Amino acid sequence: MSGTSQPAVDGSSPPVPPKPKLLDQVRQAIRTRHYSYKTEKAYVGWIKRFIFFHGKRHPIEMGEKEIAQFLSSLASESHVSASTQNQALNAVLFLYREVMHKEIGYVNGVVRAKRPHRLPVVLTRQEVRSIFGFLDGSNWIMVMLLYGAGLRLMECLRLRVKDIDSNSNEIIVRAGKGDKDRHTMLPAAVKEPLAKHLDLIKRQHQRDLERGLGRVALPNALERKYPNAGKEWGWQWVFPATSHYIDKVTGERRRHHLHESVLRKAVKEAVLKAGLSKPASPHTMRHSFATHLLEDGYDIRTVQELLGHTDVSTTMIYTHVLNRGGRGVNSPADRL
Structure with a gap:
């Protein structure tokens, strides 16, 4: 039997399965690349925050400007660390590049989180x-x-x-x-x-x-x-x-x-x-x-x-x- 779709009994085309929701597409893309569950949880969380920050606008309507606004708010209002801000950026870029297949250019004008100048703990x-x-x-x-x-x-x-x-x-x-x-x-x-x-x-x-x-x-x-x-x-x-x-x-x-x-x-x-x-x-x-x-x-x-x-x-x-x-x-x- 062929793997192609068969017409319905009444002659109409079979129903097309609904496209997965955006966050489910993100999860699928992450699992296809065998990223850890920890990464999946973090990326999905940051993408949710990005969407909610912009009043639940769909990411397809947004770009570099909105990404910069979100990242700047993390540094100036949430006071996150530099590594946390970078993780948020990586999550949003993954959404655009790997899920939506939309290339994002250099994100300008971001207020960067400060990196603490601490010496590492070393044991004798x-x-x-x-x-x-x-x-x-x-x-x-x-x-x-x-x-x-x-x-x-x-x-x-x-x-x-x-x-x-x-x-x-x-x-x-x-x-x-x-x-x-x-x-x-x-x-x-x-x-x-x-x-x-x-x-x-x-x-x-x-x-x-x-x-x-x-x-x-x-x-x-x-x-x-x-x-x-x-x-x-x-x-x-x-x-x-x-x-x-x-x-x-x-x-x-x-x-x-x-x-x-x-x-x-x-x-x-x-x-x-x-x-x-x-x-x-x-x-x-x-x-x-x-x-x-x-x-x-x-x-x-x-x-x-x-x-x-x-x-x-x-x-x-x-x-x-x-x-x-x-x-x-x-x-x-x-x-x-």
């Missing part, structure tokens, strides 16, 4: 050691990768098995911040625990396959191009969630990577047990990685590449941390 090596003393299992491995390889939290959670190269002692960070790939080191201290962890995960994956499961989401359009790749071992998450979820597009039970809140909680508890007064988080480990490399004499460009910074000025913040509080400067009082 002894403080790092004390935190590791209160971590175990996969939490210990993940935090070791944050500190030992300079990974961001979500970069660590999104690692696939094929991204770990034990022979070359390298980790490939795919689609990091700015959608860039980069290489960083695989710390020797983590190799054996990580290998044992992957053995356990492989057995779990084999059990999933035996139950007709074992598929993970693939990036971009790879799922359409290679429909069976999602069940291959190399594409599995290094740190999978303990339970399955129902994919909203396919209805299939799948396993996602571990949720970020799990590691945030583990680090918070370890910091408290270690008796540290610093407001340390998983990202503090990345800050400490960069600072300790500079302390060890590695040049700023090497550290920049390992961190995946586009501009070396971003990496330069860690040189300010090194000099904080007159560190490395002899006090004139000591020369009296």
Whole structure:
């Protein structure tokens, strides 16, 4: 039987299904690109706020001027941070470019939210050691990768098995911040625990396959191009969630990577047990990685590449941390 539409019994054309509502189109576009649910929730929320800000006008009637007005209000009236304002801009641009297929030019005249000039929190090596003393299992491995390889939290959670190269002692960070790939080191201290962890995960994956499961989401359009790749071992998450979820597009039970809140909680508890007064988080480990490399004499460009910074000025913040509080400067009082 042909897949083309068949005429109705009375000879009239079959009814055309209604076009999905705008926000449903946004959700569908996000899921097609395999963005996280967190991103979907944030983007839909910002698009709603954009529409309501302009009295529920349809976005097709608006453009750069209305986008600038909305973004400026976030900075001047809502006093959001610069990163929050940028997320709102990205959400609205996604609506126009990916859903409505309308190109938006440069958005001029935006009142920009101010970026706070704060130095990052950095731990001493002894403080790092004390935190590791209160971590175990996969939490210990993940935090070791944050500190030992300079990974961001979500970069660590999104690692696939094929991204770990034990022979070359390298980790490939795919689609990091700015959608860039980069290489960083695989710390020797983590190799054996990580290998044992992957053995356990492989057995779990084999059990999933035996139950007709074992598929993970693939990036971009790879799922359409290679429909069976999602069940291959190399594409599995290094740190999978303990339970399955129902994919909203396919209805299939799948396993996602571990949720970020799990590691945030583990680090918070370890910091408290270690008796540290610093407001340390998983990202503090990345800050400490960069600072300790500079302390060890590695040049700023090497550290920049390992961190995946586009501009070396971003990496330069860690040189300010090194000099904080007159560190490395002899006090004139000591020369009296």
